[in-house]
Amino acid sequence: MADNDSDVRLAHRLTEIADALALEFFGRAPAVRYKSDGSPVSEADLAVEKALLAVVAAERPGDAVLTEESGALGTVSRRRWILDPIDGTIPFLAGERGWGTHVALEVEGELRTAVLSRPTERTTWWAVRGQGAFTSVRGEPLSAARPLRIPAAASLPLEAARVGGFLMPDSPVEPVRGRMRWVESSVCLVGDLLEGRVEAVIDEGGHVWDRAPAALLVREAGGRVDDLRGGSGLDERWLVYAADGVADELTGLLHDVGA
Template identity: 85%
Template sequence: MADDSDVRLAHRLAEMAGELALGFFGRQPTTRRKSDGSPVSEADLAVEKAMLAVLAAERPGDAVLSEESGALGTVSRRRWILDPIDGTIPFLAGERGWGTHVALEVDGELRAAVLSRPTEGAKWWAVRGGGAFASTGGGPLSAARALRIPEAGVPLRTARVGGFLMPDSPVEPVRDRMRWIESSVCLVADLLEGRADAVVDEGGHVWDRAPGALLVREAGGRVDDLRGGSRLDGRWLVYAADGVADELTGLLHDAGA
């Protein structure tokens, strides 16, 4: 399990990030396009700068991987993985589906993770070997509610599946073989809260996926990279409830995912 001080720091980083981001929300922050065509705003950069400053002061020996600055620091057993504003596009559009991702990796294993949605005042967090939880309001660990993903007791054709797909995705032709859903504010949270049975992520990055991967595993779900493991840096990652995971991943393999 992660050290309690690391868990509290992860919460503090997510809460600070959310407060800073809300100060820019709805105010049309200055924005430019990155080399991959995705947007980055002054809000993303300001939030990342503040998070990195805290880590530099409190965990100076730890490495960092952050969306806007990439890999930082020297090689270390410990690495913080940050997405200051996950969902910059909905953030800039004034929508609710954005938040902050924080994860701590030690010796290549995820140990702690926090995923937030500041407009909802909600956080979902997990500790390796300690479970997954949802929190609203109060201090870092207050009002924690344990999460357990129920086994999907339905066939794939009626399972609730959502996801992030690239243009011309091989999954597009088989979407009608399941009940494809749209997210409320966070698809992974929908799975954790029982509103979805699976999430398909095509083309995501490590900072997008790290908190969700630990949360889903600690809540009793499955994480599959379609290559027999659960690597976060490949093209595909599937989060699913038991009972639908095998049928879904089999279908994706057959579709050429």
């Protein structure tokens, strides 16, 4: 494991800072406003983002940054940090557990490091390109991390597969959810895939900052990432994370329903 790598350690430190600050606001009804697309942004989101940007500016002053609330920052660089200060603002504001921080580092367009957290569970999932995916308990050293490997599902028919997703209103997936064992909710569906509790996750309409850590984690854990166009573009409408053996049938079904 790359616990001596400075970028990996910085990614974890950013996540720890974000988690600790967000927990100070959690359950305390922070002030909220609504963006042009109708999604909420709270004072907690903004405070966490400000803290993360300050750390990146101090530690990696030449790096570019992409964040959910501020967009693209910095000059053009071969290195870019992708930050979602509080992924899951809606459950965060509702006092639910399905929220956390997303941090990823991209170098020359290639994802190299990713960290995804769920602070209420004291759990972090993280990956380093070419070195694997892992899960850690908050407060333990990275050397104690547990390796992750998504179980293969070569003989599992789609109707028996456990699938969850983030779907838009009137999604074309809604009428066909009965063709699989649909998982309605979870603290972290991507974490469930990484740990073998589901076989696939469908992401409709997500953004780069939502998806970047998950994409690297799933690949490094031996899973598939598919944008339905034969690639894995983080800015496409659809992204499917799946165990090998389920991915082809699931993406085929999505094509059939017009996704």
